[in-house]
Amino acid sequence: MTTQTAENVKLFNSGHTACAGCGLALAARLVLQATGPKVIVVNATGCLEVFTTRSPQTAWGIPWIHSLFENQAAVATGVEAALRALGRGDEARVIAWGGDGASADIGFGGISGMWERYDDVLYICYDNEAYMNTGIQRSGLTPFKGHTSTSPAGKVSLGNMKQKKNIPAIAVAHGLPYVATATVAYPKDLERKVKKAMEVRGPRYLQILVPCPLGWGHATSDTISMSKLAVETGLNPLFEYIDGKLATAMTVKQKPVEEYLKPQSRFKHLFRDAAGAEQIKLIQEIANSNFAKFKVEAVK
Amino acid sequence: MVAKRAKNILIGNPGTSLANKTGSWRVFMPVYDKTKCTACGMCSMMCPDGCVHGDKIKKYDPDYDYCKGCGVCAKVCPVKCITMKEEQK
Amino acid sequence: MKKVTEGLKAVAESVALCRPDVISAYPITPQTHIVEELAQIVADGKLKCEFINVESEFSAASTVLGASAAGARAYTATSSQGLLLMMEVLYNMAGMRLPVVITDANRAVSAPINIWSDWQDAITVRDAGLIMMYAEDNQDCCDMHYQAFKIAEDPEVQLPVMVNMDGFILTHAFDPIDFPSQADIDKYLPKFKPLDFLSANNPRSFGLMGGPDRYLETRYAMAETFKSITPVILKAADDFKKMFGRYSGGMIEEYRMEDAETVLVSMGSTISDLKEAVDTMREKGKKIGVLKIRILRPYPAAEIKQALSRCKRVICVEKAISLGGPGILAAELKSAIYSNANKPEVSNFIIGLGGRDVKQDHIFELVEKAEKGVCETEFIGLDMKLVEEMDK
Ligand SMILES: Cc1ncc(C[n+]2csc(CCOP(=O)(O)OP(=O)(O)O)c2C)c(N)n1
Ligand code: SF4
Ligand code: SF4
Ligand code: SF4
Ligand SMILES: [Mg+2]
Numbered sequence: 001m002t003t004q005t006a007e008n009v010k011l012f013n014s015g016h017t018a019c020a021g022c023g024l025a026l027a028a029r030l031v032l033q034a035t036g037p038k039v040i041v042v043n044a045t046g047c048l049e050v051f052t053t054r055s056p057q058t059a060w061g062i063p064w065i066h067s068l069f070e071n072q073a074a075v076a077t078g079v080e081a082a083l084r085a086l087g088r089g090d091e092a093r094v095i096a097w098g099g100d101g102a103s104a105d106i107g108f109g110g111i112s113g114m115w116e117r118y119d120d121v122l123y124i125c126y127d128n129e130a131y132m133n134t135g136i137q138r139s140g141l142t143p144f145k146g147h148t149s150t151s152p153a154g155k156v157s158l159g160n161m162k163q164k165k166n167i168p169a170i171a172v173a174h175g176l177p178y179v180a181t182a183t184v185a186y187p188k189d190l191e192r193k194v195k196k197a198m199e200v201r202g203p204r205y206l207q208i209l210v211p212c213p214l215g216w217g218h219a220t221s222d223t224i225s226m227s228k229l230a231v232e233t234g235l236n237p238l239f240e241y242i243d244g245k246l247a248t249a250m251t252v253k254q255k256p257v258e259e260y261l262k263p264q265s266r267f268k269h270l271f272r273d274a275a276g277a278e279q280i281k282l283i284q285e286i287a288n289s290n291f292a293k294f295k296v297e298a299v300k
Numbered sequence: 301m302v303a304k305r306a307k308n309i310l311i312g313n314p315g316t317s318l319a320n321k322t323g324s325w326r327v328f329m330p331v332y333d334k335t336k337c338t339a340c341g342m343c344s345m346m347c348p349d350g351c352v353h354g355d356k357i358k359k360y361d362p363d364y365d366y367c368k369g370c371g372v373c374a375k376v377c378p379v380k381c382i383t384m385k386e387e388q389k
Numbered sequence: 390m391k392k393v394t395e396g397l398k399a400v401a402e403s404v405a406l407c408r409p410d411v412i413s414a415y416p417i418t419p420q421t422h423i424v425e426e427l428a429q430i431v432a433d434g435k436l437k438c439e440f441i442n443v444e445s446e447f448s449a450a451s452t453v454l455g456a457s458a459a460g461a462r463a464y465t466a467t468s469s470q471g472l473l474l475m476m477e478v479l480y481n482m483a484g485m486r487l488p489v490v491i492t493d494a495n496r497a498v499s500a501p502i503n504i505w506s507d508w509q510d511a512i513t514v515r516d517a518g519l520i521m522m523y524a525e526d527n528q529d530c531c532d533m534h535y536q537a538f539k540i541a542e543d544p545e546v547q548l549p550v551m552v553n554m555d556g557f558i559l560t561h562a563f564d565p566i567d568f569p570s571q572a573d574i575d576k577y578l579p580k581f582k583p584l585d586f587l588s589a590n591n592p593r594s595f596g597l598m599g600g601p602d603r604y605l606e607t608r609y610a611m612a613e614t615f616k617s618i619t620p621v622i623l624k625a626a627d628d629f630k631k632m633f634g635r636y637s638g639g640m641i642e643e644y645r646m647e648d649a650e651t652v653l654v655s656m657g658s659t660i661s662d663l664k665e666a667v668d669t670m671r672e673k674g675k676k677i678g679v680l681k682i683r684i685l686r687p688y689p690a691a692e693i694k695q696a697l698s699r700c701k702r703v704i705c706v707e708k709a710i711s712l713g714g715p716g717i718l719a720a721e722l723k724s725a726i727y728s729n730a731n732k733p734e735v736s737n738f739i740i741g742l743g744g745r746d747v748k749q750d751h752i753f754e755l756v757e758k759a760e761k762g763v764c765e766t767e768f769i770g771l772d773m774k775l776v777e778e779m780d781k
Pocket of ligand 5: 101128
């Protein structure tokens with residue numbers, strides 16, 4: 001029986017209502033496994049918030065707060081300031097997280113403010129590449145030519161017109177001591193990066209790519225393989241910037257982007273005709289340039 | 301006590317989601333063949349619902365109370381000892 | 390000890406005496422001197438407090454929300470556009486039952502952009518779940534702040550409190566202010582003991598989603614709380630009087646209403662103008678008085694109903710407008726007195742928007758108009774020549 005007892009309540013618990021195969025639910029557990037219990041988490045509105053906390057239940061085993069869609073950074077600032085003011089600085093570290101929409105779009109001003117203030121907060125953007133909670137609308141991190149309900153592929157359009165906004169580069173430009181990308185297919189790498197981020201004081205940024213079977217349109221069992229292919233194709237390079245310098249980048253054998261695009265229905269319009277094939281070439285170029293930039297050996 | 305009443309709705313106690321048995325969602329169920337299992341722990345690490353438990357001795361089992369039958373564990377098992385079977389309800 | 394002080398600086402000093410743990414605010418006229426003064430007080434080491442500079446009012450409100458949820462006494466101040474930018478956070482703060490204190494320097498809302506006084510900003514957030522107090526003068530305003538923290542943090546309340554002061558008219562006025570000593574305020578307002586707060590030692594989840602099965606109950610609990618706040622507000626003032634000798638309190642205040650046939654109803658600094666006009670009219674034999682609404686939320690319906698049970702005529706003098714709707718103070722007041730056996734006629738006038746001077750003659754004019762017949766949302770003090778030009 002799984003009644004709730006002190007032993008079986010974990011930092012992140014089962015019984016949440018994420019879709020089957022949700023990469024985000026996996027990421028949340030992996031992150032907390034790496035941080036341990038001495039954290040306070042501020043969560044923006046979005047899938048993670050909704051599927052973990054339906055009153056009166058919560059999947060969290062750490063202190064957690066949700067306020068709004070776009071104020072997670074400032075709320076985290078307030079929590080962190082309160083801990084300091086009350087002499088509880090050693091009690092916990094503060095983590096703020098939000099989706100790609102909360103992070104790259106609506107909440108970005110607040111995040112930039114928090115980075116500039118140099119608050120001791122680890123900011124995690126979990127990137128499922130669209131507004132999933134509200135039914136798959138595009139965000140600033142929706143990939144080039146991805147179909148979403150507000151960047152639909154149609155007779156004259158082939159999906160999202162813009163490339164992903166480069167938040168890690170913007171984070172580095174803010175002078176953050178630690179900026180990294182990760183994804184769920186590499187849990188050891190993710191764990192190491194979270195731990196590394198927790199060793200650093202000041203603002204830190206971690207962007208975790210989390211496949212979303214519902215929004216991406218892949219089989220629920222393919223969550224890990226999609227995550228892996230995103231890296232292997234070069235579309236989602238994994239790297240770390242420490243004190244503004246590229247410190248590590250994962251080296252992988254490059255695979256063609258089709259292998260990643262094909263199993264996902266959000267790209268199926270690219271496989272219909274010559275116009276689509278042209279777009280795939282452009283996506284391959286994005287991957288190639290990422291590859292050229294980040295195919296570097298780990299710098300010690 | 302009126303103020304307290306509101307807070308009782310607004311604040312949740314840790315891990316209370318465990319009362320929500322998401323296993324009822326399942327269409328396909330993962331069946332683990334323990335004779336082949338090497339107890340690598342990959343399935344447990346990768347389960348989006350955090351519902352695979354075990355150790356080197358007991359080896360690994362899914363908790364069907366919560367398993368949604370996504371099939372991730374079956375895909376990542378290096379020795380392919382998990383098979384997805386249609387749920388008999 | 391009395392000290393001649395500018396309104397905003399007086400508020401800043403009063404807030405500092407309350408020893409907030411976290412302050413975050415963003416500059417906007419006519420509130421700016423509060424942030425500046427508090428920043429200086431902290432910079433001079435006179436107050437141990439985290440003073441957080443943010444990039445917007447939205448973040449200021451969010452920062453104090455987070456601080457309050459983590460167990461800190463938190464304070465912010467704003468005005469007009471800034472208050473509207475905070476609006477989403479204010480609803481959330483109230484819904485989460487966080488006892489933050491907020492000062493609003495009441496100012497007009499754009500367009501056209503206008504930095505001068507009226508009540509439109511705060512009136513717009515009156516349904517958010519904040520306790521709303523309106524200061525008549527700067528001593529009243531300072532005393533309200535000490536009481537505001539006490540009321541907000543009361544275990545039976547647990548809601549944000551907004552203290553409203555009219556922009557420029559109060560914010561920039563220099564008056565002799567009686568400041569209590571730190572030791573006395575420490576006695577009146579002991580250290581904040583939050584009931585529930587974010588803590589690694591008690592890892593609970595705050596701000597859960599409430600579906601159709603539970604949302605109604607949270608709002609019901611809030612509505613019930615508002616019904617029980619009045620005694621807390623009154624007690625805060627009584628305790629204050631016991632300690633400091635002066636009474637700054639009450640839900641409403643009646644002025645020369647004993648035998649009044651006509652009662653002028655308003656809030657904030659406008660009350661002083663009305664009192665002066667009433668004194669003049671009384672000299673001429675008019676039976677007229679003033680009813681001050683000191684607390685707008687919780688709305689003092691019972692007190693108003695009682696106070697207006699004898700008069701013939703009520704005139705609401707309002708510095709905000711619900712465009713396309715009825716007069717805001719008038720509509721609420723009418724509903725409060727509806728069940729009275731004696732139903733006075735109710736007129737309402739819009740005056741002083743965007744800092745337009747309220748002259749004594751304007752008050753005489755509106756009383757005269759109302760005596761001739763009921764007036765609805767009528768503007769007083771318009772420059773008719775300008776209105777005609779605008780039509781060309
Ligand atoms: C101010 C505001 N605008 C819009 C919404 C509606 N909304 C809630 S979640 C969401 C999208 C969330 O997207 P993202 O941050 O990417 O998280 P995801 O759901 O994809 O995990 C939107 C648009 C809101 N709650 N608040
Ligand atoms: S929509 Fe996507 S991110 Fe949201 S719960 Fe479902 S799978 Fe997870
Ligand atoms: S099928 Fe999915 S939910 Fe079930 S045990 Fe395997 S990974 Fe976990
Ligand atoms: S992944 Fe396969 S081999 Fe490894 S523990 Fe799970 S069932 Fe056993
Ligand atoms: Mg998203």
